[in-house]
Amino acid sequence: MKRKTFGPVTSQHVAQLAGVSQSAVSRTFTPGASISPATREKVLKAAREIGYRPNAIARSLNTARSRIVGVVMSYFDNQFYPQVLEALAQQLDELNYHLLLFVGDRDGNVDRIFDQIMQYRVDGIVLASVSLSLELSEECLAAGIPVVLFNRSEETGIASSVNTDNVAASRQIAEFLLAGEHKRFAYMAGVADSSVNLARQQGFVSALEAKGVQDIRVVQGDYDAQKTARAAQELFSSSAPPDAIFAANDHMALTVMDVARYEFGLRIPEDVSVIGYDDTGASGWPSYALTSASQPVTAMVTATVALLMKQIESENIEPEQVVVTGALIVRHSARRPHFGVVEKEGLSLFQPQEVE
Amino acid sequence: MKRKTFGPVTSQHVAQLAGVSQSAVSRTFTPGASISPATREKVLKAAREIGYRPNAIARSLNTARSRIVGVVMSYFDNQFYPQVLEALAQQLDELNYHLLLFVGDRDGNVDRIFDQIMQYRVDGIVLASVSLSLELSEECLAAGIPVVLFNRSEETGIASSVNTDNVAASRQIAEFLLAGEHKRFAYMAGVADSSVNLARQQGFVSALEAKGVQDIRVVQGDYDAQKTARAAQELFSSSAPPDAIFAANDHMALTVMDVARYEFGLRIPEDVSVIGYDDTGASGWPSYALTSASQPVTAMVTATVALLMKQIESENIEPEQVVVTGALIVRHSARRPHFGVVEKEGLSLFQPQEVE
Known part of the structure; x- marks a missing residue:
């Protein structure tokens, strides 16, 4: 995707490129003004091509x-x-x-x-x-x-964005699970091409690989409860089921926990550890007590x-x-390592760097 | 609260009562029009007093x-x-x-x-x-x-409303719990003067009283998780804790279940039955499997x-x-009676009238 240049482009430039009148350009960007769909389409296309931004003009006309x-x-x-x-x-x-x-x-x-x-x-x-x-x-x-x-973010950086540090937090989750001496890792992925899913997967997998872990199973939950349940069933039915699962968000992690407990009779965290991302309301409910990377x-x-x-x-x-900046909130859905968990303001956090 | 009369009141009446010009009335009800706060206040007060509704006029001026x-x-x-x-x-x-x-x-x-x-x-x-x-x-x-x-609704009936039949559904919950041979009943109330809380409490309590149950404990959860937790602690700490609790919504019912299990070590439904109202997403999660009156x-x-x-x-x-019309969705958070539960489209419903 090519980056737009936001120079001093005027409505005249747009009119010229679109082959329409300057008034047509103005009407395209005036809410409620009359404009034919075909003309509007031409104007928008031209405006996009040369990076025309009508807001300055629109604002001078419309102070309200x-x-x-x-x-x-x-x-x-x-x-x-x-x-x-x-x-x-x-x-x-x-x-x-x-x-x-x-x-x-x-x-x-x-x-x-x-x-x-x-x-x-x-x-x-x-x-x-x-x-x-x-x-x-x-x-x-x-x-x-x-x-x-x-x-979420986009590669081009053309739009402003607000995120937590998905790569760093997911790397920390890998370190937490490694410190808890887990052996068989799985990642429950969100929608494959979503920016946060890519970042979380990359952080998690690269940190494990850096410590010599080769076999990391990746299954698709697509942020959807039913797909997540099926993917979890697949994981737990395999010959060597994972003992550590990181789900790309809490919503999927809660489903993974329910499938593990109620369909496979697994104990959490004794048989399998589950970690999520978001630290949403239900994660703190005692039925789940999900360890999760917080998004404040x-x-x-x-x-x-x-x-x-x-x-x-x-x-x-x-x-x-x-x-x-978020934190890894440590509850009871994943085995705790012998180091790195600190208590702060009533929460348990994984902060190994502060202890070492 | 006195009922407003919606007669053929005109902007002239409002102008007269408010002691302002008719144009001031018009400007008060024209979005974006210039009007002093004091004048606007006078007009709104007068309009409220005589039940003036500017929409017909506003619409004739503003077709969009x-x-x-x-x-x-x-x-x-x-x-x-x-x-x-x-x-x-x-x-x-x-x-x-x-x-x-x-x-x-x-x-x-x-x-x-x-x-x-x-x-x-x-x-x-x-x-x-x-x-x-x-x-x-x-x-x-x-x-x-x-x-x-x-x-929610209001007594005067001045505004349109959409509700389930809160009284009938709550009466049915009482019948379900009576049929399940429960003995000590409690109601976890929502905000005391909210219309749905009043209707649910009335339906539940009156149905129990009709069957000779005298001692029904009512505690206030106020639709708030923390207040609900405290009220549940109070119930379970008492010398004769309830064996059946109806919470005015699922959100409170889930909290009651967590307090019962994780703070008091109670088994659900063996030691205590819990029923909610709404049939929200989490009620169907296997960790809760909450029996609940549905709001479709x-x-x-x-x-x-x-x-x-x-x-x-x-x-x-x-x-x-x-x-x-909703239904009582029967899951596993309350003891099932020996009659009245029917299976329909993958759900268990309490419909005693269809079985008798």
Whole structure:
């Protein structure tokens, strides 16, 4: 994907390239204005090609903001996302902004969502949905709408993003499991090409390989409870089932635990250790007591709102990649190593570097 | 609370009562129009007093709708609400409407939320928050905005609402527990004055009393995990702890189960039966296998959207109270009676009337 140049491109350039009038360009980017779909299509294509951003013009015409931030989200069954949505709505509310919700299409129908977003004069967009992130963020940026990717990133770095350090945290999970003397490792993957899944898999696998572990099983849960249950059944039915499983998020980890206990009669952590990523509400429930890499929702949302506001206030959209620091929260779903677990503010954390 | 009369009240009446010009009334109800806060306050007060609804006028001036539905919601940690939010967003999306989210203030700051809602030209409102429902729905209706109360109702019947039959379902839970030969009953109450809590408590208690049960303990969980844990500790610490607990929602029931098992070493259902209300995602997880009265999210949301659209299309807001039929989903958190449990489409339901 080629990086766009955001020079001083004007609506005249766009009109020229698209072969339409300057007024057609203006109407394309004026919410509610009349424009034929074919012309609009030409203008958007040209605007994308030369990286035209109409927001400065639009703002000079429209001093009043809509005070609406669009949020594209899916996976409401994963408790992490409702937590994020609530925190985002509350923090935006304090700034007198509100949140217009678009439910992400897991099949990745970008055009439809983009058209919906363009119907409303949103001041910014938070993309917290997997498959849409790349194309949709480019479309929005090309249309002059500030974008922040939440819990995902794109290679080009064209859009701002907020994440935890997925590679480092997943490496730490590998070290924790190695220190707990596990032997047979498995990774329950999320949607294969999602940025966080790639980073978590890479961190986990590379840290194990660096310690000489060769045979790491990778199965696909795709962030989906049913697929995860089937993949877990496959793992536990094998001749040498894993004694350590890292699931790319808590939502899948909880399913893995239920399958292990209730379908295979396995004890956790005596027979198999399970670790997740997110540290969502249910992970702390005593029925699960899941060891998990935390994603601090409040800090991540604070960073997201700050990035959005900076972009909304400014004429320029300078992408920034924010990394929020989490921790490995140690509970009882994985065997504890003999070193490295420290107690802090009522939580047990894995911080071997502080003990050595 | 006195019932408003929705006669043919005009903006002239409002202007007269408020002592302002008719144009001031019009500007108060025109989004984005200039109006001083003091004048606006006078107009809103007068409009509320005489039940003025500007929507007919506003619509004749503004043929274009905002295509925004405001949703006031809280309790995101209770999985039921994110499920509702997702379904609502998807169903509205199909009608090319989208959802602007307001996080309900549990302390019930109505004015602030109302002012925020008025900032946006929403076409309708769904109120799914406990403490705000009564006053807020009156304010919105007085301002001419269609309102649907979701999973709550108000005594006056002034606003439309969608609920399951809370009284009947809770009566059935009492019958199920009586049929299971339980002896000592407790009710884990939600927020004391919320409409669904009152209905569930009334249905449960009256059905038990009708069968001669006198001593029914009622403790307050207030829909809050920490308060619920403390109330459960109180119940299980007593000299004659209950052997049957009905919690006013699943979110509290799951907490009761965790406290029973992990703090008191009780077996479920051998030592104590627990039943919830909602049938949310986690209730079906094998770690809980909670017996619960279902609230069919899709059917409830379909009814909500239908009510909203009918009101948005029409000039008149005729309140309707829709009751959606649920079922008692029988899993393993409560002792099963020897009769009345039938298997349907992979689920076990309590339907004694069909067996007798």
